[in-house]
Amino acid sequence: MSISVSHINKSYKDIRALQDVSFEVKKGEIFGLIGPDGAGKTTLFRILATLLIADSGQASVAGHDVVKDYKTIRNCVGYMPGKFSLYQDLTVEENLEFFATIFKTTIKENYHLIEDIYKQIEPFKTRRAGKLSGGMKQKLALCCALIHKPEVLFLDEPTTGVDPVSRKEFWDMLKRLQQKGITILVSTPYMDEASLCDRIAFIQDGKILEIDSPEAIVKHFTKTIYNLSANNMYKLIESLKTYEHAHSVYPFGEFVHYTDTRDVFDIDELQHYLKNIGLNDITIEIAKPTIEDTFMALAK
Amino acid sequence: MKILGFIIQKEFKQIFRNKGMLPIIFVMPIVQLLILSNAATFDIKNIKFSYIDHDHTPTSRALIEQFDASTYFNVVTDFPSENKAQSAMLKGDVDVVLEIPNHFERNLVKGKNIPLGVTINAIDGAAAGVENVYITQILQRFNKAIQLNVFQPTNALSKPVNILTIPSFWYNKTLNYKTYMVPGILVLLVTMITLFLSGMNIVREKEIGTLEQINVTPIRKREFIIGKLFPFWVLGLAILSIGLIIAKFVFNVPIVGNLGLMYLYTSIYILVILGIGLFISNFTDTQQQAMFISWFFMVIFILMSGLFTPIESMPKWAQLITEFNPIKYFVEVMRMVMLKGSLLNDILPQLLKTLLYAFVMNGLAVWKYRKTT
Known part of the structure; x- marks a missing residue:
């Protein structure tokens, strides 16, 4: 050693x-x-x-x-x-x-x-x-x-x-x-x-x-991470944070990284929720977890 | 040894590259020596003298002339009344007012005692004391001359016996103030430069972070400290040399004693100062702190060194404190060797005390110095 x-x-x-x-x-x-x-x-x-x-x-x-x-x-x-x-x-x-x-x-x-x-x-x-x-x-x-x-x-x-x-x-x-x-x-x-x-x-x-x-x-990162983006990023973060199933929300480059408390969940449901709030151009896709994601999860 | 040599070399490079410091190190001592030695004098001259003459006789005018003839007094003006004199004194236009009473001449001839009024501005008590002595001397001389003129001796027996004192001033025959001051100011300069520079030097490395880098190297404490302080030891001796040259050729101060003895003592003395500087740098984190602490000690050391005021006239407790004042010994030795030509035997007590001081200070400083935090 x-x-x-x-x-x-x-x-x-x-x-x-x-x-x-x-x-x-x-x-x-x-x-x-x-x-x-x-x-x-x-x-x-x-x-x-x-x-x-x-x-x-x-x-x-x-x-x-x-x-x-x-x-x-x-x-x-x-x-x-x-x-x-x-x-x-x-x-x-x-x-x-x-x-x-x-x-x-x-x-x-x-x-x-x-x-x-x-x-x-x-x-x-x-x-x-x-x-x-x-x-x-x-x-x-x-x-x-x-x-x-x-x-x-x-x-x-x-x-x-x-x-x-x-x-x-x-x-x-x-x-x-x-x-x-x-x-x-x-x-x-x-x-x-x-x-x-x-x-x-x-x-x-x-x-x-x-x-x-x-x-x-x-x-070590077991949760699925989603890359989210919309026309108003600030509003997106704010509304995701108030979403009842949100596990973690933080900005990551041009996207917002989001994890859900549930193991399985419907992307459409989230999309619907965000649309109702008044956000447009919403994209949601699965992202590969990075070291930063792991650190953020551990540091929580 | 190679490492030590290299550190010393590095230190010198840094000193000579420091464009802000270099002139201070070499120009400041010269300027200070030239200015201070000429300006700092206890001789009281140009005393602003004024008088109120109520008598207006040849005798009273003769008395005033005595003052006018003296190099100490400048007869500024005369006043018609006491009030005018008082307000002039208040404004600081005059230092001394001599009041000559009415019937001065007449009473003098009659052999009466005549009170003369002397008013002295005593804000500076020491100066007032000296002025008083000067005035008394002139009056006594005048008195004696009048007696000889007025009372013609009737027979030889009643002739006044004059006791004449002929003072002989040793080691400084002409009572030249500079002869006394220059060695003292030289001491001051050597001390100031070495204390400030050494005190700030190690702190500077702390401040800019290089000490941290140095501390992880296998460099020995001893090598580092000696390497850091040695250049200032050399600088101190260099300043002594510059100062001695100025003393000899500009101020014509007699250098009676042995130069080697002066250097021997100074080289030990600087060790004390470097030890104090190192000690200060152990307890401080910034150059500013080091500077203020150095100043604190410097002011006490200087004022209690016998440089400006004689130690013999200090209170007992203060005299005790001066025993721990390295500057006091240095001032004594410089004056003894330079003006009196004292030999090693004469300065041995001072030399031994300084040596002891050097050991104690450096011992403490090195002991307190830590490579780890």
Whole structure:
């Protein structure tokens, strides 16, 4: 096991940031922590990165206990905090060199590991880090987190605030790093990124709701989901919410996702109900459940 | 060692790239030294002097001339009445009013005691005291001269015995105020720059989040702290050097003592200040907080350092507090070595206390410093 967390609890005064959190990550796996802001993702990262000590429970990273062997862990993990935290007044190259040196290595030695990523920012290597764009900052931060050839990589919301193209590139890079045998624990508030992980854990209010592969997690969703649309979306949501058999109603892209309390029900009946309210152009069709649907159902 | 060297190198790069800070570090001390040393003086000059002469005789005019001749007094005006003088004093137009009574000359010749009215604006009590001394001196001198003129000695026995005092001012022969102030202000600058910069430096890394990244690296606490503080130790000594050059060539302050001794003491002293700075940064989360706490200590340290007011005239309890004031020792040592040419033996007590202070402060700071939160 590359990362193992068992029964971790952490409170800040009267806020319980983490409650009895347990999970395991296999070597070479991309494990996603999916949850809204304030779910406890960063707290968990900080505990695993040996920056924070849990109130109770055990955790180990790369086979080392996070409390007892924190020194060993600091040598073999790469941590990329959610907030950009490199030296803004040093250049791209100086930042990389600095982190290489304090890990007692050189850029040359592990260049193969960062080559793909570093090549993209190399044209700007004499630029101060503070003057880089958001996407480039993330790439530099990833390079700095990788320069000492870590066994485990912790990425706390690496793509928040990054444009869609850079996000996609970033995930491509993670896939390539995975092939080099690096275990990656990544958190994200974006549900579409969740499907790119090998396994994901839903986390909300400090509790883990579900852990499984993205494909399997969707199968947990037993209810039939309907895509609904009409000429007045707001009215549609409002009227669906007041419908007596409604189980869940929430907007989903250009549609409204709807589930019914009954296992079997007549679509015409619903259509009739909506028409009576005064909605037009009503379409109702069965949709494939997504990770977001599963999360919404679990988070309810 | 390689890591330490690299951190120091990085720190220097950051200092020299900080376009806002750099001029402050190097220009501020020079400007302050030039301005403060010239402006901060306890000499009381240009006292606005005025008089009410009810007598209008050659003797009363001779007395006024004595004041006019003095470099301390500017005879501003004379008043016909006490009321006018009072309102001028109220407006702040005059500092001193001398009232010469009627029949001043006549009574003087008769050998009577004549009361002279002296009114001094005493809002600044210290200045008023000094002014009073000046006035008394002039009056006494005048009195003696009159006696010699008026009473011709009838025989040798009754000749007044004059006791003449010839003061000899050691270590600062001309009583040059700058000679006294420059070493003190130099102390102030070295302290301010090193305390503020070191106090804010680690907090800055906290503020921008880089400390979090640093903390997950295997970097040792010791390496990080030394790497962070060493550049400011160098800066402190650099500022001392700039200051000494200005003292020597601009203010002509005699540097009697051993330069090496000054540097030895300063290098230990800066360690104390860096320890205090580090200690402050342990307890603060933003540069603003660090700055205010540093100011708090700075003001107390400066005012109780003996730089502006002599420690001997403070109340007993305050004197006790000054024992814990590193600036006090630095001021003492600088003045002793620079002006008196004191040797290692003379400053040994201060040196040892400062060394102890450095150990305690840095020990506390390092002990309190945590890589985890």
